[in-house]
Amino acid sequence: MKRKSVVIPGFGLTTGVTLAILSVVVLIPLASLVVFSAQMSASEIIDVITRPRVLSSFKVSFLTAFVASLINAVMGVVLAWVLVRYTFPLKRIVDGTIELPFALPTAVAGIALTALTADTGLVGGFFANFGIKIAFTRIGITVALVFIGIPFVVRAVQPVLEKLDPAYEEAAGVLGASRTRIFWKVILPELIPAIFTGFGLAFGRCLGEYGSVVFIAGNMPFETEIAPLIIMSELQEYDYSSATTIALVMLVASFVTLFLVNVVQNRNAKILKGGS
Amino acid sequence: MYVELKHINKHFGNFKASDDVTVGIEKGKLIGLLGPSGSGKTTILRMIAGLEHPDSGEIIIDGKVINDVPASKRGIGFVFQSYALFRYMTVFDNIAFGLKIAKKPANEIKERVHELLELVGLSGLEKRYPSELSGGQRQRVAFARALAPNPQLLLLDEPFAAIDAKVRQELRSWLKGMIQKLGVTSIFVTHDQDEAIEVADEIIITNRGRIEQVGTPYEIYSNPKTAFTASFFGQPSIFKDYTKFRNFESIENIDNAVVRPEFVKVTKKTEVQKYSKSAEEGIVEEVNFRGFGIELRIRVNGVVLTARRSFDEPKVEVGEKVDVFLYQLFVTEGNEARLLKNQSLREPVVVI
Amino acid sequence: MSTVTQSSLHRDTKGSKIVRYSLIGLSLLFVFLMLILPLITVITEAFKQGFAVYSKAVADDYTIKAILLTLEASFFAVAINTVFGLCAAWSLTKFKFKGKKILATLIDLPVTVSPIIAGLIFLLTFGRQSPIFSLLQDADIKIVFAVPGIVLATIFVTFPFISRELIPVLESQGTDEEEAAALMGAKGFTIFRRITFPHIKWAFLYGVVLCAARAMGEFGAVSVISGHLRGKTNTLPLHVEILFNEFQYVPAFAVASILVMLAILILVARSVIEHKGRKK
Numbered sequence: 001m002k003r004k005s006v007v008i009p010g011f012g013l014t015t016g017v018t019l020a021i022l023s024v025v026v027l028i029p030l031a032s033l034v035v036f037s038a039q040m041s042a043s044e045i046i047d048v049i050t051r052p053r054v055l056s057s058f059k060v061s062f063l064t065a066f067v068a069s070l071i072n073a074v075m076g077v078v079l080a081w082v083l084v085r086y087t088f089p090l091k092r093i094v095d096g097t098i099e100l101p102f103a104l105p106t107a108v109a110g111i112a113l114t115a116l117t118a119d120t121g122l123v124g125g126f127f128a129n130f131g132i133k134i135a136f137t138r139i140g141i142t143v144a145l146v147f148i149g150i151p152f153v154v155r156a157v158q159p160v161l162e163k164l165d166p167a168y169e170e171a172a173g174v175l176g177a178s179r180t181r182i183f184w185k186v187i188l189p190e191l192i193p194a195i196f197t198g199f200g201l202a203f204g205r206c207l208g209e210y211g212s213v214v215f216i217a218g219n220m221p222f223e224t225e226i227a228p229l230i231i232m233s234e235l236q237e238y239d240y241s242s243a244t245t246i247a248l249v250m251l252v253a254s255f256v257t258l259f260l261v262n263v264v265q266n267r268n269a270k271i272l273k274g275g276s
Numbered sequence: 277m278y279v280e281l282k283h284i285n286k287h288f289g290n291f292k293a294s295d296d297v298t299v300g301i302e303k304g305k306l307i308g309l310l311g312p313s314g315s316g317k318t319t320i321l322r323m324i325a326g327l328e329h330p331d332s333g334e335i336i337i338d339g340k341v342i343n344d345v346p347a348s349k350r351g352i353g354f355v356f357q358s359y360a361l362f363r364y365m366t367v368f369d370n371i372a373f374g375l376k377i378a379k380k381p382a383n384e385i386k387e388r389v390h391e392l393l394e395l396v397g398l399s400g401l402e403k404r405y406p407s408e409l410s411g412g413q414r415q416r417v418a419f420a421r422a423l424a425p426n427p428q429l430l431l432l433d434e435p436f437a438a439i440d441a442k443v444r445q446e447l448r449s450w451l452k453g454m455i456q457k458l459g460v461t462s463i464f465v466t467h468d469q470d471e472a473i474e475v476a477d478e479i480i481i482t483n484r485g486r487i488e489q490v491g492t493p494y495e496i497y498s499n500p501k502t503a504f505t506a507s508f509f510g511q512p513s514i515f516k517d518y519t520k521f522r523n524f525e526s527i528e529n530i531d532n533a534v535v536r537p538e539f540v541k542v543t544k545k546t547e548v549q550k551y552s553k554s555a556e557e558g559i560v561e562e563v564n565f566r567g568f569g570i571e572l573r574i575r576v577n578g579v580v581l582t583a584r585r586s587f588d589e590p591k592v593e594v595g596e597k598v599d600v601f602l603y604q605l606f607v608t609e610g611n612e613a614r615l616l617k618n619q620s621l622r623e624p625v626v627v628i
Numbered sequence: 629m630s631t632v633t634q635s636s637l638h639r640d641t642k643g644s645k646i647v648r649y650s651l652i653g654l655s656l657l658f659v660f661l662m663l664i665l666p667l668i669t670v671i672t673e674a675f676k677q678g679f680a681v682y683s684k685a686v687a688d689d690y691t692i693k694a695i696l697l698t699l700e701a702s703f704f705a706v707a708i709n710t711v712f713g714l715c716a717a718w719s720l721t722k723f724k725f726k727g728k729k730i731l732a733t734l735i736d737l738p739v740t741v742s743p744i745i746a747g748l749i750f751l752l753t754f755g756r757q758s759p760i761f762s763l764l765q766d767a768d769i770k771i772v773f774a775v776p777g778i779v780l781a782t783i784f785v786t787f788p789f790i791s792r793e794l795i796p797v798l799e800s801q802g803t804d805e806e807e808a809a810a811l812m813g814a815k816g817f818t819i820f821r822r823i824t825f826p827h828i829k830w831a832f833l834y835g836v837v838l839c840a841a842r843a844m845g846e847f848g849a850v851s852v853i854s855g856h857l858r859g860k861t862n863t864l865p866l867h868v869e870i871l872f873n874e875f876q877y878v879p880a881f882a883v884a885s886i887l888v889m890l891a892i893l894i895l896v897a898r899s900v901i902e903h904k905g906r907k908k
């Protein structure tokens with residue numbers, strides 16, 4: 001490493017402290033995961049991953065995370081749109097409440113959503129009339145993940161909508177485009193990268209989510225057992241190698257998601273820079 | 277020489293920002309560092325200040341090599357291109373900062389700050405924050421802050437760049453007067469030729485990390501030594517074959533000829549012309565109104581020259597045939613430039 | 629999206645009003661059902677059997693212990709992340725060096741790691757099957773199933789929270805002011821205190837609040853590393869889980885209501901800080 005600012009002091013100290021804490025808290029623990037899994041043979045790993053119960057937990061995890069993020073992509077855009085473009089009473093409170101899933105402990109969200117959507121709960125009781133069960137089904141998991149993921153999309157889309165130059169839309173309007181056309185052809189293309197970013201971040205978070213899901217899921221093998229739950233139960237049985245193997249798969253999946261999000265963000269940043 | 281740079285080289289990665297820079301500056305002079313964007317002006321200034329280390333070469337101030345002297349011990353005042361005023365401090369605290377760091381007694385600090393505020397004409401604004409000042413006022417605060425610890429050398433990076441044209445004019449003469457009054461050796465960076473010519477006692481021309489030429493504004497303007505300097509000023513017309521114009525000494529291996537607008541005399545056919553015999557015929561292609569007069573683009577001998585006429589001279593029209601006389605031109609060969617005068621100027625003028 | 633466009637077909641003002649009101653209505657409904665109603669549920673469930681039961685649950689010994697442990701772990705997490713965040717932000721924004729991008733990516737890494745996996749990696753590093761376990765045991769240091777493990781896991785999950793707030797602010801501010809101060813001979817700490825800190829004050833506070841919020845609420849990672857020792861390694865969220873799983877719903881929600889109030893407090897603090905920061 002070569003320092004370049006000549007006069008500002010503190011390079012050695014701050015970089016040293018940064019690296020030291022980073023190593024102890026992040027690098028060494030993550031490395032231990034790699035070291036541990038390196039001791040396992042490929043056949044062991046494949047053995048664990050292809051267990052039907054594990055496979056089905058991956059399916060449940062990915063499916064519910066995907067559906068929840070899709071719902072969030074739609075609702076996130078609606079919320080961002082409403083918060084940016086319209087004024088209405090309670091707007092500031094709604095804006096602040098969006099952040100609630102970041103502030104509320106996941107376990108609390110979990111038990112609250114469970115109580116609410118169980119057959120005895122307010123919402124659960126309502127849907128039970130139509131024969132729809134929410135808590136302890138995949139629908140319940142999805143509901144919890146929607147709760148967890150919503151701020152990611154709203155907070156990704158909101159600033160882009162705010163920055164969108166009204167003159168841009170007006171220009172299209174002056175040219176005679178209808179509102180529908182303007183939305184699809186002018187506004188939405190601008191939002192797509194932000195929506196994708198929000199979707200990706202929410203998806204990544206949902207894949208790993210545990211606290212809010214564990215209560216509402218019911219944890220029935222093959223039905224409502226998500227991958228983090230399997231890791232947890234393997235750990236409770238002190239089967240560290242199975243837990244590590246499953247963790248590795250989930251880790252790779254979330255890193256790939258993050259990588260894709262970064263690619264989109266970088267490309268988008270370049271376009272934005274070139275454009276202005 | 278008060279400040280000397282000897283064979284300074286500086287790379288950023290593979291990019292050579294300073295290439296064997298050698299130059300000396302006399303005490304008490306106001307020096308303009310002039311060159312196109314990216315030519316390494318800021319880099320030179322930052323190396324003198326100690327904000328950047330040269331890869332090789334020596335920086336000497338007042339006879340001492342200061343390469344290893346930390347920036348804060350060099351006794352240099354630096355005015356940043358962006359001013360870098362401390363946004364969360366008042367004008368007073370900004371100017372007092374250096375004095376406080378030097379642990380000067382409070383009453384002395386107060387006295388000095390007020391003296392400086394008076395000097396830069398900002399008395400009464402000491403409680404304001406930088407965000408509450410105009411561009412010109414900010415610049416003055418930056419100037420006062422740099423001067424507060426009594427630096428022996430003042431460096432200013434594009435001091436007028438962020439200020440609009442009119443205020444800029446005022447500030448230029450203000451700054452020149454101020455620096456002359458204080459007698460502090462100063463180097464300022466600019467990429468505006470007019471600014472350099474107007475303000476500086478001496479100009480250093482930089483290009484691609486190299487020093488092209490050093491001299492007084494008059495020397496540099498009238499006697500460019502390099503092809504770059506010759507073509508840097510004014511709105512030069514540059515073309516290959518100058519021998520089509522009569523009455524110029526012909527030299528082998530010339531790359532280009534450089535003609536500045538003020539080298540060109542344009543007369544209407546109806547006007548009296550001193551050197552009408554040596555003038556060439558040209559056709560007016562463009563007539564443009566400019567603040568200083570009329571700017572013409574005239575095609576002569578297959579090249580287009582830029583020329584000027586003043587408002588009180590009779591108007592010329594597009595398409596009109598006119599007489600064009602070249603007093604002089606620069607010819608360049610490699611990176612060398614020399615001046616060629618029209619030989620008919622040397623012939624005795626017949627007075628009618 | 630579909631909602632927006634379907635009704636946007638009407639170009640007249642009446643049509644756009646319908647769009648507006650239906651979108652606002654949809655948003656309010658969503659926010660109420662998904663976000664507000666769960667909060668209300670926590671409070672009503674907590675007080676279902678009256679205030680006496682509530683206060684008994686909250687004042688329970690184990691609850692108090694859980695509160696103290698949560699505060700302790702959060703305090704350490706915030707303290708260490710503060711030191712880390714300030715150092716990382718300073719190093720990454722004031723200097724140029726090789727590997728800077730990689731460093732920035734590594735700092736952001738922990739938020740993408742599932743809390744369960746975050747707990748797991750500390751188990752693997754310091755637990756029974758770790759090569760350094762015998763060393764730790766000889767030195768009589770307990771990390772796994774003990775408070776240090778909880779603190780470490782909490783630091784991990786909140787790792788970039790403070791630096792992430794500081795870096796953009798410092799980046800946009802540039803280094804000129806610091807250089808100007810350094811030129812005049814100011815020392816590192818003076819530069820930080822007088823020049824840099826005023827710029828990042830609000831962002832810093834915001835980061836601390838976010839970090840504290842997440843630290844107090846962390847469940848998955850702590851759940852793995854704590855071993856659920858009641859009265860010893862139980863944080864508030866874990867305590868909620870235990871009570872809930874023992875079908876002690878009212879106490880579970882009572883304890884949860886403490887966390888809800890903290891969350892609301894944090895949201896209010898957040899918007900106050902954001903408001904103040906924006907005004908500057």
Ligand SMILES: Nc1ncnc2c1ncn2[C@@H]1O[C@H](COP(=O)(O)OP(=O)(O)OP(=O)(O)O)[C@@H](O)[C@H]1O
Pocket residue numbers: 288289291292293311312313314315316317318319320467
């Ligand atoms: N810190 C740096 N890292 C990399 N390259 C740099 C750095 N500073 C300057 N350069 C490069 O060195 C060259 C000279 O830069 P310098 O700032 O000295 O130019 P300048 O003459 O001051 O230009 P301008 O008039 O635009 O300010 C430029 O091409 C620039 O890209």
Ligand SMILES: [Mg+2]
Pocket residue numbers: 317318319433465
């Ligand atoms: Mg510059």
